[in-house]
Amino acid sequence: GNELYKTDGTIAGTILVKNIYPGANKNSYPNNFTELNNTIYFSASNGTTGYELWKTDGTEAGTELVKDINPGSGSTFSTDTPIINFNNELYFIKGTTLWKSDGTNIGTVEVKDLEANVKRVLVFNSKLHIFNYGNSFWVSDGTNVGTTKIEVPINEFWHNGEFEVVNDKLFFQGNNDCGYEIWVTDGTANGTMLLKDIHPSFDDNNIEDIVELNGKAIFTASDSNWKKKEIYFSDGTKKRTSLLK
Numbered sequence: 457g458n459e460l461y462k463t464d465g466t467i468a469g470t471i472l473v474k475n476i477y478p479g480a481n482k483n484s485y486p487n488n489f490t491e492l493n494n495t496i497y498f499s500a501s502n503g504t505t506g507y508e509l510w511k512t513d514g515t516e517a518g519t520e521l522v523k524d525i526n527p528g529s530g531s532t533f534s535t536d537t538p539i540i541n542f543n544n545e546l547y548f549i550k551g552t553t554l555w556k557s558d559g560t561n562i563g564t565v566e567v568k569d570l571e572a573n574v575k576r577v578l579v580f581n582s583k584l585h586i587f588n589y590g591n592s593f594w595v596s597d598g599t600n601v602g603t604t605k606i607e608v609p610i611n612e613f614w615h616n617g618e619f620e621v622v623n624d625k626l627f628f629q630g631n632n633d634c635g636y637e638i639w640v641t642d643g644t645a646n647g648t649m650l651l652k653d654i655h656p657s658f659d660d661n662n663i664e665d666i667v668e669l670n671g672k673a674i675f676t677a678s679d680s681n682w683k684k685k686e687i688y689f690s691d692g693t694k695k696r697t698s699l700l701k
Contacts, residue, residue: 457483460500462514473512474519477503486510490539490546492559497522497546499533506531509539509548511559522557523564525550542579543598549574554586556598568603570594575613581624581643587613595643608648610639620666620673625692627651627673629663636661638675640692651690651697654679674700 457477463470476484477500484500485507491497496514501507505524509532512519525532532550540547546557552572557564572588579585584596591610596603612631619628625647630639634653638661641648654677655661664685666675673692676685679699690697 457481458485460484460486460498460512460519473514474516476500476510476519479503485535487535488533488537488539488548490541492541492544492546495559497539497557497559499537499539501531505529507533509533509546509557509564522559523561525555525564538577540577540579540584542584545598547577547584547598549577549586554584554594554596554603567596567598568594568600571605576619578619578621578626580621580626583643585626585643589613593641606643606645606648608641608645610648616662616664618664618666618675620668620675622668622673623671623692627666627675627690627692629661629666636663638663638673638677638688638690638697640673640690649694651692651694654688 459475460473462473482503486498486500488499489496495511497511499507500510506526506529508524509522511522537548548555553569554567556567570586574586575589576587586594592605592607594603594605610630610632614628615631615636616629619626626641628639629636637653638651640651661677664676666673673690675688677688678685687700689700
């Protein structure tokens with residue numbers, strides 16, 4: 457089945473580490489790999505538990521389940537539940553809750569209930585940022601009391617999945633009454649704003665291709681004159697968000 461392998465870059469050195477879910481055509485589906493302190497953490501199922509947190513040092517004996525967080529056959533992880541290395545601990549989402557782990561069973565604990573399904577978890581500005589689907593996000597230092605909810609005047613974060621962190625600010629496509637346009641946040645309510653209504657009508661502008669270049673965000677967008685897709689830039693201020701050429 458689909459199991460955990462490792463490679464040193466050669467045919468002979470590409471070998472099975474462990475058959476986590478034994479049996480013909482059984483699959484443990486290892487996924488969501490993250491390194492912490494020379495140990496690889498990932499999600500997998502052994503057929504008894506669902507998809508839970510595992511770790512490996514690259515040997516069969518050193519590959520083991522960390523914790524069955526959702527007891528029984530239920531799963532904590534899906535194929536797109538990233539495990540984030542932040543401040544020398546692992547963070548991940550289970551349903552609507554933020555969890556963390558130091559790599560041990562007893563040290564794998566719930567941090568906080570985030571009240572809604574989570575769309576994405578990012579690290580910037582030395583904090584965890586957890587984005588819901590609606591008009592709020594959470595900023596966390598990894599503790600319960602240090603995890604706070606930020607309400608913002610936005611209907612949806614990055615409808616098309618486009619974002620980029622530039623100089624401790626997150627640039628993304630957001631949606632409000634102006635439609636889908638270029639937004640920025642520094643992790644605060646006052647620092648979350650529409651940068652420019654490039655296409656000034658309720659229309660899906662489809663901000664795309666956001667990348668960092670020399671301390672600025674470069675992206676593509678279309679204006680109301682329908683010049684088609686052109687290159688824009690922004691330094692994170694409304695005044696300096698403009699058509700490049």
